[in-house]
Amino acid sequence: MLVSLAWSSLASRRKSVILTFLSLLISISVLLSVEHIRQQAKESFNRTISDVDMIVGAPSGQLNLLLYSVFRMGSPTSNINYKSYETLKSSSLVKWAIPISLGDSHRSFRVMGTNNSYFEHFKYGTKQPLTFNSGQPFNTLFEAVIGADVAKKLSYKIGDSVVIAHGIGNTSFTHHENTPFIIKGILSPTGTPVDKTIHVSLNAIEAIHLSPAKQAELLNNVDSVNTTPESITAVMLGLKSKFSTFKLQRDINNYKADRLMAVLPGVAMTELWQMMATVENLLRVIGILVLVSSLFGLSTMLLASMAQRKNEIAVLRVLGAGPSAIFSLVLVEALILVILASAAATTLLSLTIWLLGDWLGATYGLFLNANMLNVETLKVITVITVAAIITSAIPAYEAYKNALHSSLGAKS
Numbered sequence: 001m002l003v004s005l006a007w008s009s010l011a012s013r014r015k016s017v018i019l020t021f022l023s024l025l026i027s028i029s030v031l032l033s034v035e036h037i038r039q040q041a042k043e044s045f046n047r048t049i050s051d052v053d054m055i056v057g058a059p060s061g062q063l064n065l066l067l068y069s070v071f072r073m074g075s076p077t078s079n080i081n082y083k084s085y086e087t088l089k090s091s092s093l094v095k096w097a098i099p100i101s102l103g104d105s106h107r108s109f110r111v112m113g114t115n116n117s118y119f120e121h122f123k124y125g126t127k128q129p130l131t132f133n134s135g136q137p138f139n140t141l142f143e144a145v146i147g148a149d150v151a152k153k154l155s156y157k158i159g160d161s162v163v164i165a166h167g168i169g170n171t172s173f174t175h176h177e178n179t180p181f182i183i184k185g186i187l188s189p190t191g192t193p194v195d196k197t198i199h200v201s202l203n204a205i206e207a208i209h210l211s212p213a214k215q216a217e218l219l220n221n222v223d224s225v226n227t228t229p230e231s232i233t234a235v236m237l238g239l240k241s242k243f244s245t246f247k248l249q250r251d252i253n254n255y256k257a258d259r260l261m262a263v264l265p266g267v268a269m270t271e272l273w274q275m276m277a278t279v280e281n282l283l284r285v286i287g288i289l290v291l292v293s294s295l296f297g298l299s300t301m302l303l304a305s306m307a308q309r310k311n312e313i314a315v316l317r318v319l320g321a322g323p324s325a326i327f328s329l330v331l332v333e334a335l336i337l338v339i340l341a342s343a344a345a346t347t348l349l350s351l352t353i354w355l356l357g358d359w360l361g362a363t364y365g366l367f368l369n370a371n372m373l374n375v376e377t378l379k380v381i382t383v384i385t386v387a388a389i390i391t392s393a394i395p396a397y398e399a400y401k402n403a404l405h406s407s408l409g410a411k412s
């Protein structure tokens with residue numbers, strides 16, 4: 001009964017109601033999207049690297065090591081000896097090891113030296129392996145495998161040549177033009193820094209930094225020049241047993257032959273995310289303020305309608321509706337608007353994420369779940385509903401007083 005009356009009352013004031021509904025729709029969409037993206041972004045953030053138990057590099061702080069080895073951000077303070085990598089690889093506790101060498105670039109994209117164990121063992125997301133959109137891993141010295149973003153933005157295809165530049169800036173005055181690389185493979189999109197990376201072999205990184213005479217000799221006979229690197233940037237490790245993680249980390253940090261530091265990616269990711277908590281909370285506050293503004297708009301709309309609804313209230317009183325029923329009627333009107341706006345916002349966001357999901361993942365690395373019906377969303381909608389009831393209590397009480405006065409007037 002109350003719902004039917006509330007719906008009819010809202011329909012009679014459809015212009016102001018529609019504007020209030022749109023205001024609620026926008027504010028609830030903002031708040032839900034902030035909360036959903038915050039949760040999903042954290043998961044996407046942690047999806048950048050998967051199934052890697054440890055990262056080893058030169059001592060520079062675990063965040064710095066994580067940033068340059070995983071996210072290709074910043075530069076290492078120093079390298080570690082290649083012999084240290086070989087020692088780690090041969091450890092009885094280590095299942096596999098991926099060497100990484102950074103320091104060069106191509107048209108603002110980072111170049112990473114590694115070996116084929118990278119394509120075999122590196123995983124992202126929920127332990128998803130790297131796959132090739134076309135081509136295959138590099139086999140010879142001057143072959144390269146590029147990420148999806150590199151291929152897309154530079155319009156590269158299999159067989160094209162790439163000239164690597166020294167340094168990581170957008171502009172470089174040192175180009176290794178004597179040793180161009182041929183693109184051998186193009187990786188499928190991952191939504192991670194892998195997409196923005198050009199992968200070459202460790203030996204190739206060493207070869208491009210040789211003297212012109214050595215490079216000429218190398219081009220004539222690959223086996224005539226030793227291209228084994230003396231140092232690399234970092235090593236990613238997969239362990240045979242998770243129980244040996246802390247023992248190996250302690251042994252690496254106390255390694256005497258080289259200055260090494262071992263970090264656990266999960267721990268470093270958590271620390272990095274905590275540093276971003278300020279931005280996270282700021283977005284949440286902005287969403288809450290927008291919602292509060294809309295709820296006050298809802299309350300103002302209901303209050304403004306009280307003067308116009310005196311006759312309506314009087315008719316309801318004649319029909320036997322008590323002041324408490326009038327109070328409940330106004331609250332039901334507010335709840336109808338909020339519930340409809342919440343449902344519309346949830347549907348709209350789900351549809352938007354479903355349509356743009358692949359683009360967001362490939363472009364920004366945000367793997368967003370289009371299903372908005374989860375515990376977090378229900379919590380937010382519950383809070384919104386409670387807030388709507390509280391803010392609507394003022395106009396509801398005003399309607400209650402009007403009904404009470406009309407009742408007293410009728411008795412007198």
